[in-house]
Amino acid sequence: MKKFTILLLLIATISSSAQVTIRQNKQDNDLKLSALPYYSFGKGIGITSPDSLYQLNIRFRMQNRVTYTKNEEEAGGYDGQIRRLRLRLDGYVGSPKFLYAIQLSFAPGDVGEIKEGENINIIRDAVVFYRPNRHWNLSFGQTKLPGNRQRVNSSGGLQLTDRSINNAKFTIDRDFGFQAHNLHEYKDKFSYNFKAAVSTGEGRNVTGNSDNGIALTGKVELLPFGAFTKDGTYFEGDIAREKKPKFMLSGAFQQNNHAKRTQGQLGSDLYEDRTMKSVFVDAMLKYRGWAAMSSYMSRATIENAITVNPNNPLQSNYVFVGEGFDYQLSYIFKSNYELIGRFSTQNVGKDIKALAPDTKQYSLGVTKYIWEHTFKLQSELTFDQLSYNDGSSKNNWYVRFQVEIGI
Template structure:
């Protein structure tokens, strides 16, 4: 058979495969790629870097898709340093964040005061996306506040995500448990210097496990999403000492369409109403930590915790409103064990609470906000867990959005029957390159 005949047959086979692929393609979608056949520009509408991957990283920060061009290194404030391939099938991003803070506290009675400078957060984050469907994310925290008092380990997030299926993406590794919104949102995008005291007590922190999720279930433009996960239940950077596991489910809807619900302020000052509502439930079996996934490990006890939460987030023309209610209940209030021949009683921590906060962006740079929160112990729980209230306000000055901002906030916090309470003021700067 002559070489000319072989070339003719090969060309014919390629044309047949190309035609078949166009028949099999769904309406409105480009045909599947055929080896050796380049699609025309008319059909090349989506970037090779899979658009089905999440629009934000596992910490809640947005991820910018690369643009066409040659292999290059791109350094942009607010996006970090990025290494991009010409084919847009590989992206490696490096970002750093620093939050210096001045804190002063004064008891209303005047008998106690604290003033200090601290580095609230010092983070480095690495994000890699490759082969159209894989994402690798690593975040390290180096400040004292970034680590637990009984165990130093800088690893906060270490996850691998497979995003080939829009409705069932898979993520494995250590990261945030999908529970309440304020916790799953990045601490870089808060309206105050820190999260609510209610969320701090009742949230579920980072853990190691696997989750299946979607940010655009059904392809309806981000109107509906979900997360379902199975975790070790012991928190981040811990080796399990029992057989208990944590199961979590979160569903949410944005009925008016997708928006930046993972950012507390309405920096875009959009003219349309944007709203997100979420609900989550979790069960942590046989945990050895008093706050389910955080707190110093019990010496001899373990408890089963049931967690529930619901949240509402609204934005409109510079106005933003976020409210959450959270609930945590243990299967029993306490356990007593013999330790070194002496009885030891250890308490669980059951409580519920809520907070609500609202802010208004007066100009592109200037925002004011207010928050109220309250925490209620349940049953004969840990005597150290008291009824708490917080009432505060904040001023934000955005030099470059959340990437470069100054936050000043004030809170009056009461605990138990002490209505005298504590005055707390914080001044915090954030640099996020």
């Protein structure tokens, strides 16, 4: 009996200690950080120091996929790969006003081919935030720029297995620099956000490539009916099943001075630098399981988009200029199955008409959400129509199955 009493006291002591250890700190970083480049269902695995001087959240996610592709005039083939494998660390140090976010990538498609003299692209995000109050986020480091909606959303928050053809060609993606976000989001009344960035314009993980050009980015977001449930502007589809209509309209502009890559922050190297101007307009509507999105993206250059190797006039490379529209519609059933359709058009600029085709893309997808966007099964059928300047055309298609899981 004495041993039993001692055992009960020991269990009670451990239980009491555990409750103290896991007690939630009400001053944690629950407030949305608008620059964080991910959608999160939960908080992952968290550690908070006993004196509350630091907090660390650990999260991961991966995308495993298999694709059958059939391009015109080519034999079809299968491809199986780990499309994305990400590790995320975030939290605060010293005070909840000083936060950090780190995201590392390990999948071959994320890291890219290792080339002599070039950096390995493991680091996706490494950024420090200062959040003096709920209306301001100030950041310094490498993270996503306030560009088009689909790129700002995490790839883990997508309905289809990947972003659109226009995002692939016109997005401004990540960069190193300063950002300031002024946020005014409320539940059921008019809301608005202003976001600005001053960055290098060279993209992520670039060293030894200094120049006198910087990229200036500005964005405005309007939410006339108030903020979306669970920060619903940061994931696709109405998995929150909005009880009232929620609508967002946003516009962004970037001027990237003396850029050295074909897509500004992305792409291969140009033979001469070019100043690029990018425009993004997005609209999103969600209501009772229905979700509709539309976007416009464009890129133009002040000078001719084509650059020529000064040592060999037969070699050239070009800025991908042009414009495109995306239209996406979906409905999620009570069984958490979702039907998604997307149509995209892409028209290249006049400077590169002879070098790149205009494209139309049709996609149909079925997604089963097991645990919102953090655990889902996705299937997709996509058809591409490529129209070339000489009047010829090609039709390509693929079918894909993907599993996404994470914490």
